[in-house]
Amino acid sequence: MAKSMSPLLSLIVILLSSIMINHLPVASLKQWCVSMQTAKDEQLEDNINFACSNGIDCRPILPSGACFKPNTTISHASYLMNDYYQSHGRTNEACFFFFPNSAMLTSRDPSYNQCIYK
Numbered sequence: 001m002a003k004s005m006s007p008l009l010s011l012i013v014i015l016l017s018s019i020m021i022n023h024l025p026v027a028s029l030k031q032w033c034v035s036m037q038t039a040k041d042e043q044l045e046d047n048i049n050f051a052c053s054n055g056i057d058c059r060p061i062l063p064s065g066a067c068f069k070p071n072t073t074i075s076h077a078s079y080l081m082n083d084y085y086q087s088h089g090r091t092n093e094a095c096f097f098f099f100p101n102s103a104m105l106t107s108r109d110p111s112y113n114q115c116i117y118k
């Protein structure tokens with residue numbers, strides 16, 4: 001026969017639960033900066049050039065790299081724009097200012113196969 005919890009024990013359980021909810025892993029709130037589907041290829045090419053000339057490792061989008069396929073401007077730009085965003089403080093500026101009219105934030109991990117988005 002199960003005993004019902006005392007009011008004090010119930011209160012402790014509720015307090016502990018709310019503390020745990022407030023300490024859920026930050027990973028669940030992570031965001032990635034990726035290309036918008038409506039972005040113009042010309043702008044995406046500018047984004048690729050911007051990232052590659054501002055310290056981002058662009059080898060993953062080369063033919064030998066894990067993110068070369070699909071071989072499309074939008075896919076290559078997404079990978080590099082996100083790398084730039086992740087390595088520049090994850091600020092709105094690092095996503096939207098340098099990649100105008102072509103970037104969006106998503107809370108869904110865009111990684112696929114061996115192409116791991118940071």
Ligand SMILES: *[C@@H]1O[C@H](CO)[C@@H](O)[C@H](O)[C@H]1NC(C)=O
Binds near residue numbers: 063071072
């Ligand atoms: C990748 O796409 C570019 C642009 O469409 C094309 O010029 C190039 O030949 C492609 N490379 C491969 C290996 O498919």
